[in-house]
Amino acid sequence: MIAVIGCLIILLLLQVITPFWWWIMLVPFAYGFGFSRTGGRAIGTGFASAGLLWFGAAVYSFLSGSRIITHRIAAMFGLENSWLLILATGLIAAVAAAVSGYAGFAVRALVKRNDAADEKKS
Amino acid sequence: MKWTRAVLSLLLSGVVFWAANRQHGVVPPPGKILNPFAGFWTNGERSDAPPERLSLPGLEAEVRVAWDERRVPHIFAANDHDLYFAQGFLTARDRLWQMDFQVRFAGGRLAEVIGERGLSLDRFNRRFGMIMAAENALRALETDPGARRAIEAYTAGVNAHIRSLGRRSYPVEFKLLDYVPEPWTLLKCALLLKYMAYDLAGKSSDPAWTEMKQALGEAAVDRLFPYDEPLVDPIIPPGTKWDFTPNPAPPVPAAPDSPDQNGRATLATSDETVKGKGSNNWALAGTRTRSGNPILCNDPHLALNLPSIWYEIQLAAPGVNSAGVSLPGAPFVIIGHNGRIAWGLTNAGSDVLDWYAIRFKDKSRSEYWYDGAWLKSEIRTETIKVRNGRDVVERIVLTRHGPIVRFEEDPPFKEKDIPAGAALRWVAHDESEDLETFYALNRAESYEDWLKAIASWSCPAQNFVYADAAGAIAIRHNGRFPLRWKGQGRFLLDGSNPAHDWRGWVPRDHVPAIKNPERGFVSSANQKPADSSYPYYLGSDYLQFERGARINELLAGMTDVTPGDMIRMQNDAFNLRARTVLPAILPYLRKGELNGVERTCLAEIESWNCENLAGLTAPTVFDRFWSEFNAKTWDDEKVRPMKSMPWPASHVLIDLVLHHPDDAFFDDRTTSGREGLAEIAFLAFRSAVGGLEKALGPPGPAWTWGRWKGTDIQHLAQIPGFGRTRLRTNGAGYIINASARTKGPSWRMVVELGPEVKAWGIIPGGQSGNPGSRFYDNGVDDWVAGRIYELVFLKSPDEANEKIIARTTLGGAK
Numbered sequence: 031m032i033a034v035i036g037c038l039i040i041l042l043l044l045q046v047i048t049p050f051w052w053w054i055m056l057v058p059f060a061y062g063f064g065f066s067r068t069g070g071r072a073i074g075t076g077f078a079s080a081g082l083l084w085f086g087a088a089v090y091s092f093l094s095g096s097r098i099i100t101h102r103i104a105a106m107f108g109l110e111n112s113w114l115l116i117l118a119t120g121l122i123a124a125v126a127a128a129v130s131g132y133a134g135f136a137v138r139a140l141v142k143r144n145d146a147a148d149e150k151k152s
Numbered sequence: 153m154k155w156t157r158a159v160l161s162l163l164l165s166g167v168v169f170w171a172a173n174r175q176h177g178v179v180p181p182p183g184k185i186l187n188p189f190a191g192f193w194t195n196g197e198r199s200d201a202p203p204e205r206l207s208l209p210g211l212e213a214e215v216r217v218a219w220d221e222r223r224v225p226h227i228f229a230a231n232d233h234d235l236y237f238a239q240g241f242l243t244a245r246d247r248l249w250q251m252d253f254q255v256r257f258a259g260g261r262l263a264e265v266i267g268e269r270g271l272s273l274d275r276f277n278r279r280f281g282m283i284m285a286a287e288n289a290l291r292a293l294e295t296d297p298g299a300r301r302a303i304e305a306y307t308a309g310v311n312a313h314i315r316s317l318g319r320r321s322y323p324v325e326f327k328l329l330d331y332v333p334e335p336w337t338l339l340k341c342a343l344l345l346k347y348m349a350y351d352l353a354g355k356s357s358d359p360a361w362t363e364m365k366q367a368l369g370e371a372a373v374d375r376l377f378p379y380d381e382p383l384v385d386p387i388i389p390p391g392t393k394w395d396f397t398p399n400p401a402p403p404v405p406a407a408p409d410s411p412d413q414n415g416r417a418t419l420a421t422s423d424e425t426v427k428g429k430g431s432n433n434w435a436l437a438g439t440r441t442r443s444g445n446p447i448l449c450n451d452p453h454l455a456l457n458l459p460s461i462w463y464e465i466q467l468a469a470p471g472v473n474s475a476g477v478s479l480p481g482a483p484f485v486i487i488g489h490n491g492r493i494a495w496g497l498t499n500a501g502s503d504v505l506d507w508y509a510i511r512f513k514d515k516s517r518s519e520y521w522y523d524g525a526w527l528k529s530e531i532r533t534e535t536i537k538v539r540n541g542r543d544v545v546e547r548i549v550l551t552r553h554g555p556i557v558r559f560e561e562d563p564p565f566k567e568k569d570i571p572a573g574a575a576l577r578w579v580a581h582d583e584s585e586d587l588e589t590f591y592a593l594n595r596a597e598s599y600e601d602w603l604k605a606i607a608s609w610s611c612p613a614q615n616f617v618y619a620d621a622a623g624a625i626a627i628r629h630n631g632r633f634p635l636r637w638k639g640q641g642r643f644l645l646d647g648s649n650p651a652h653d654w655r656g657w658v659p660r661d662h663v664p665a666i667k668n669p670e671r672g673f674v675s676s677a678n679q680k681p682a683d684s685s686y687p688y689y690l691g692s693d694y695l696q697f698e699r700g701a702r703i704n705e706l707l708a709g710m711t712d713v714t715p716g717d718m719i720r721m722q723n724d725a726f727n728l729r730a731r732t733v734l735p736a737i738l739p740y741l742r743k744g745e746l747n748g749v750e751r752t753c754l755a756e757i758e759s760w761n762c763e764n765l766a767g768l769t770a771p772t773v774f775d776r777f778w779s780e781f782n783a784k785t786w787d788d789e790k791v792r793p794m795k796s797m798p799w800p801a802s803h804v805l806i807d808l809v810l811h812h813p814d815d816a817f818f819d820d821r822t823t824s825g826r827e828g829l830a831e832i833a834f835l836a837f838r839s840a841v842g843g844l845e846k847a848l849g850p851p852g853p854a855w856t857w858g859r860w861k862g863t864d865i866q867h868l869a870q871i872p873g874f875g876r877t878r879l880r881t882n883g884a885g886y887i888i889n890a891s892a893r894t895k896g897p898s899w900r901m902v903v904e905l906g907p908e909v910k911a912w913g914i915i916p917g918g919q920s921g922n923p924g925s926r927f928y929d930n931g932v933d934d935w936v937a938g939r940i941y942e943l944v945f946l947k948s949p950d951e952a953n954e955k956i957i958a959r960t961t962l963g964g965a966k
Contacts, residue, residue, distance in 0.1 A: 096196030099924025105873025
């Protein structure tokens with residue numbers, strides 16, 4: 031839970047300061063690499079933090095003056111309901127973050143073994 | 153195992169990143185576009201509220217802006233520089249993407265943004281000489297200090313806005329098409345005007361008529377596309393005396409027009425309708441109006457898109473206070489009024505574009521035959537950048553006539569009728585001072601000022617209409633017209649024969665024009681400008697007779713006219729074609745031989761009052777009938793090598809029906825028997841109804857005109873969900889309310905002059921170019937309904953006006 035909140039706050043800061051979308055892949059990757067003890071956690075933390083952030087931010091944006099544009103973009107994607115687009119936004123962020131979070135964890139697992147091997151040698 | 157897991161999960165992450173970060177065909181990059189912090193979400197309605205104060209480095213003094221309830225800016229500046237700087241800045245604030253995209257199109261740079269898909273169009277615009285034309289226009293501008301300084305200030309204003317943007321605030325289309333704005337330039341202002349020139353004066357019937365002449369003979373062309381068109385009521389009232397001694401026309405060469413045996417131009421016709429876009433304008437003298445003041449009306453019919461082609465604006469500085477519509481991408485008010493005069497435009501349609509067959513020495517095309525010698529071609533290379541592809545270097549071959557647009561080995565350009573191997577001679581390529589016209593028009597206070605202003609206008613030639621507070625009205629068929637022998641340029645010309653060159657110009661004070669005519673009104677609707685007494689040959693490819701004749705018929709019968717009458721008249725849906733031809737057709741529709749549905753349809757048109765109203769079925773039936781009737785009359789005339797048979801204008805067919813019902817054109821050449829008008833009309837009616845039944849099922853709501861025709865206002869880049877489609881409009885292209893499927897009245901304006909000028913107007917869209925704004929399409933429904941808004945015209949920035957809802961001060965950086 032703390033991990034999710036931590037990731038969410040870091041993501042929020044980075045996203046407000048910079049216009050790049052891919053923080054939602056990079057931050058979960060870093061968490062998976064540096065902090066997560068299990069693969070499941072890496073996935074869950076990425077999924078929840080990025081998914082909640084994008085879903086929440088999309089809802090906020092929609093309600094605070096982006097109704098028309100959301101409606102048009104939804105129509106562009108062939109969606110009749112704007113809320114489907116809001117949901118999709120959260121979901122896409124969640125999945126992208128989960129995938130990269132796990133990748134961070136898996137790469138870390140490799141490096142760990144190599145660290146151990148290095149120690150043995152010395 | 154660990155390795156596999158790491159590699160696979162990294163790979164999967166890579167794929168997800170790749171998929172989310174790039175375009176997929178027309179689908180925008182999902183990660184970028186859906187990012188709630190920088191994607192489309194930040195293009196909401198928040199940008200609608202004008203700021204109270206903005207610091208703008210580059211301004212010389214403070215600029216005050218008052219915004220009315222439809223978000224039209226009323227700009228008050230201390231000097232010309234600041235005025236056009238502010239116009240550029242505020243226009244870009246609302247319309248930056250549209251400005252960028254339009255000149256990208258004109259300059260052949262679409263492929264940079266949309267990749268291979270744009271290449272053919274880019275190549276076409278490069279070869280058509282669009283960039284060359286814009287460069288020449290800029291060169292000529294050096295001599296017009298007023299216009300030059302204005303476009304420099306405008307450009308600086310646009311760039312001040314672009315510099316103020318972060319990625320988040322880019323217009324949403326940049327995000328969707330995944331590219332970024334680039335600095336505005338003077339060349340882009342010039343390109344925009346060339347875009348209009350191409351749109352209004354960039355097509356010709358020469359290739360189709362040449363093909364027809366080769367197959368059916370010149371007499372057939374002259375009969376079906378006559379010099380003296382029946383039924384047409386010209387712009388200048390017949391019988392008007394010409395107050396000038398005409399210059400002699402160039403001598404007719406021995407064998408005029410025959411594409412020289414050396415010339416190898418080959419033809420390809422396509423389905424593109426070669427007719428230009430239409431418009432209405434008229435002005436009434438005080439003798440016909442209730443107030444005793446002149447009234448001027450204008451509605452230009454252009455391709456309808458969102459964002460709207462026009463941007464409403466008021467521009468005031470010492471020496472100028474004008475209001476009306478501007479073109480995003482160029483300074484000034486283009487159609488509008490000031491305190492003293494009002495002006496409007498319709499397309500002239502006179503011939504300013506010819507094709508010359510060229511014989512090259514060899515495949516390198518570096519030399520061509522002219523006047524008994526080989527001349528060197530000029531080669532101009534332009535590079536087209538292609539997104540995700542290799543650069544394409546275009547080798548543009550220029551002759552003394554102009555560029556070769558299509559080589560023999562090229563496939564035809566889609567929807568363009570370009571003769572292969574021919575050189576394009578086009579007035580819009582020449583140096584011209586078009587922008588100076590609007591600089592001066594905005595400041596004109598009298599008939600003499602107006603005359604002087606429009607004398608520098610070159611292309612696209614327009615019917616300039618005028619009215620002033622002193623009571624004068626006038627109209628001029630105005631532009632740069634080549635001096636021609638009668639018929640020169642109807643067909644492909646011989647590029648090797650100097651006698652076929654353009655030899656000088658029609659003097660500007662000899663163009664068809666009239667001031668304060670006895671009948672108390674002037675008007676134009678793209679028809680032939682003058683009757684056969686006019687001494688110059690200007691062209692023979694004008695629009696059909698209906699709108700012009702209907703306007704004149706209505707105005708001639710009107711007295712005590714109010715602006716309200718004029719607003720109603722702009723929405724007139726009366727179908728003059730139907731009224732003229734139906735009485736002669738109905739007797740041939742033999743009721744006894746018709747089936748049930750056909751009889752219902754016949755009853756509809758028999759009881760029809762000839763109005764093309766959205767809720768009626770009769771206009772649909774008539775429209776289909778007319779199409780079938782044309783097809784059955786003309787299509788069988790086609791012989792090889794014609795690829796298609798161009799349909800003559802409606803007034804030619806109606807003239808045949810009314811005055812030559814036994815003409816052989818009504819015989820169907822594909823049958824052994826001899827058909828006549830009676831049989832062709834009957835068959836056309838049956839197949840019209842049959843076709844509708846097949847497409848729409850039994851008669852019902854789907855058959856009504858508003859649904860069958862409908863009007864679509866698509867987004868400029870055709871982005872689904874960004875347009876307004878299936879609008880149930882009254883009218884048709886040849887009716888005063890010229891709302892067609894994709895074209896229509898792009899600005900309706902009514903101005904009453906007098907001590908206090910009053911104006912009304914509407915665009916089928918809105919001020920904002922942001923699809924996420926309330927002001928993107930807020931005029932559409934009222935436009936469909938035929939409503940119009942009273943326009944705000946302020947005398948000072950602080951003037952109290954209940955329609956002013958916000959004020960902004962733009963300050964220079966100290």
